[in-house]
Amino acid sequence: MSDDWSPEAVDFVQSLADTKLMLSHWYADQAFLGPNMGDNIALFSMTQDEYGQVRQFYLQLDRQGRDEDWLRSERDTGNFYNAATTDGPAADWTEFEVKFGLTDRAALLLLDAIDHEDFTGLTDKMAEEEYSHTDFHDGWLEQLAAANPAAFQAALEDSLDDVLAFIGPAAYDEDTDPLYASGFTDRSVAELRDAFLDYLAGIVEGTDVDVPDTTEVPLESWNEERRRVAAGSIEPDVLETIRGSKNTEFAAE
Amino acid sequence: MTPQNSGEQDVEVSCPFCGSTDVEKDHAFGPEISKSQYYCNDCETPFERIKWGEPDRPDTGR
Amino acid sequence: MSASDVRVTSADVDSLEGVSEFERRLVKQIDEHVEDPHIPVSIVEMGMVYDVFEENGAVTVEMTYPCMGCPAYQMIQDDVEDCLLDLDGVESVSIDVVWDPVWSKDRLDEDVQEKLMASGTAI
Numbered sequence: 139m140s141d142d143w144s145p146e147a148v149d150f151v152q153s154l155a156d157t158k159l160m161l162s163h164w165y166a167d168q169a170f171l172g173p174n175m176g177d178n179i180a181l182f183s184m185t186q187d188e189y190g191q192v193r194q195f196y197l198q199l200d201r202q203g204r205d206e207d208w209l210r211s212e213r214d215t216g217n218f219y220n221a222a223t224t225d226g227p228a229a230d231w232t233e234f235e236v237k238f239g240l241t242d243r244a245a246l247l248l249l250d251a252i253d254h255e256d257f258t259g260l261t262d263k264m265a266e267e268e269y270s271h272t273d274f275h276d277g278w279l280e281q282l283a284a285a286n287p288a289a290f291q292a293a294l295e296d297s298l299d300d301v302l303a304f305i306g307p308a309a310y311d312e313d314t315d316p317l318y319a320s321g322f323t324d325r326s327v328a329e330l331r332d333a334f335l336d337y338l339a340g341i342v343e344g345t346d347v348d349v350p351d352t353t354e355v356p357l358e359s360w361n362e363e364r365r366r367v368a369a370g371s372i373e374p375d376v377l378e379t380i381r382g383s384k385n386t387e388f389a390a391e
Numbered sequence: 392m393t394p395q396n397s398g399e400q401d402v403e404v405s406c407p408f409c410g411s412t413d414v415e416k417d418h419a420f421g422p423e424i425s426k427s428q429y430y431c432n433d434c435e436t437p438f439e440r441i442k443w444g445e446p447d448r449p450d451t452g453r
Numbered sequence: 454m455s456a457s458d459v460r461v462t463s464a465d466v467d468s469l470e471g472v473s474e475f476e477r478r479l480v481k482q483i484d485e486h487v488e489d490p491h492i493p494v495s496i497v498e499m500g501m502v503y504d505v506f507e508e509n510g511a512v513t514v515e516m517t518y519p520c521m522g523c524p525a526y527q528m529i530q531d532d533v534e535d536c537l538l539d540l541d542g543v544e545s546v547s548i549d550v551v552w553d554p555v556w557s558k559d560r561l562d563e564d565v566q567e568k569l570m571a572s573g574t575a576i
Binding site for chain 3: 404408423424425438443
């Protein structure tokens with residue numbers, strides 16, 4: 139444990155944790171959206187994986203002064219720093235895979251970029267778990283892009299800017315990205331965005347889907363804490379569900 | 392059927408019931424998060440295999 | 454992993470150096486009392502206990518999990534704490550969950566691998 143995290147680093151890790159918390163929630167909430175029984179089993183496993191990762195991020199955040207009780211049960215929806223793509227559910231399987239599969243991939247790129255002693259082993263373990271998530275999502279994304287290009291294209295146009303805003307503004311290169319400059323990460327946001335767009339180009343290669351032109355996020359309109367441009371947040375009923383307010387009597391101590 | 396990119400096996404896996412290596416991975420996810428699902432073509436029995444410790448990591452474009 | 458040489462904080466540390474008799478007894482206590490909830494071996498045999506040290510009755514256990522999302526995450530820690538507090542000479546127990554090194558099934562001894570195979574789980 140160390141006390142050299144910058145305020146931006148604490149926000150960054152909270153954003154990763156909160157995004158994974160919401161991925162965990164939607165994986166569970168929509169587990170029967172999967173076309174096959176095997177998909178539903180995968181979604182329940184991924185629910186658990188994501189939640190386990192959130193638990194470790196929260197422990198780290200608590201040591202940096204971001205109280206775990208506050209993170210778990212005391213804050214309001216505006217204090218969730220989840221990616222905008224994870225505010226609400228998906229309408230169908232194609233939208234589910236596009237917005238949550240791509241968000242899961244973006245979160246992986248971000249956590250993999252952390253280069254700090256408090257995360258030694260921890261992010262490698264997460265990457266090990268994520269191997270089967272990316273395998274699952276990539277298989278589906280490639281298949282859906284080929285089989286259902288119009289719906290895939292529409293979902294991609296809805297989600298891409300929000301996923302990229304979660305990764306961060308393109309203006310954050312090696313000279314200007316505060317996390318990179320402080321040494322907390324070893325890849326700048328600009329590099330991570332390029333890596334994500336290269337990955338996405340590989341997914342849709344050979345299909346009728348085109349990667350849409352991306353909107354440049356102006357630095358002044360990007361919310362550093364919540365890693366998004368858009369307003370909005372999870373709904374109050376979702377907050378109640380993820381807190382488990384109605385089930386406290388059954389919770390382990 | 393769920394599409395999977397990497398059903399191929401790098402490591403030899405043997406059936407815990409008959410010892411055969413004529414087995415295939417059915418699914419990366421099993422009934423517990425610590426296990427994957429396999430099938431033995433010799434004794435025609437599904438089995439589980441404990442995960443973790445292989446070098447596979449997702450490509451992050453590094 | 455056997456209960457007698459649990460201290461393996463990293464590959465370059467001698468596994469037996471500096472471990473007291475009492476610390477060995479603590480490891481044995483965990484080995485005898487805390488089972489993996491879904492594999493018929495103890496968490497010590499599973500190689501989940503990385504280090505146990507004691508000073509003036511204060512015990513620290515460094516342990517890991519094969520899966521971050523382990524549903525028995527808290528239950529296992531509670532069981533470790535309870536069984537150690539049963540021993541004379543233990544005043545307090547603190548558990549550090551660590552991820553370095555990342556758990557691997559390479560940590561399983563041959564006899565443990567055999568137990569897993571016998572229970573229908575391949576390695």
